Amino acid sequence: MQDLISRHMLIRGRLSDKTFPEWVHHRATVLDLKGWMKMPSGSSAEIAVTGERILVEAFEVACSLGPGESLIDSIDTRPGNLNEPADTFRLLG
Secondary structure, three states: OOEEEEEEEEEEEEOOOOOOHHHHHHHHHOOOEEEEEEEEEEEEEEEEEEEEEEHHHHHHHHHHHOOOOOEEEEEEEEOHHHHHHHHOEEEEE
């Protein structure tokens, strides 16, 4: 049986609106995570992910480092909703 968890993350910092979303999407896809990301500005991103515990934790670590052209100031993480349906990882608006 899989140990599934869900996390909701709010990332703040200097985030490239061109490369950061694709970077997050790639990491989530490689780790087989489901969920979504929206980035209302170049200084914050909201992410919801669900997957195996070890893979979600690896994703959180990757996000804390970010891609080279981004500077992560903070990440607020809280438990997410395991019942939120998702079959892929999507970039929203």
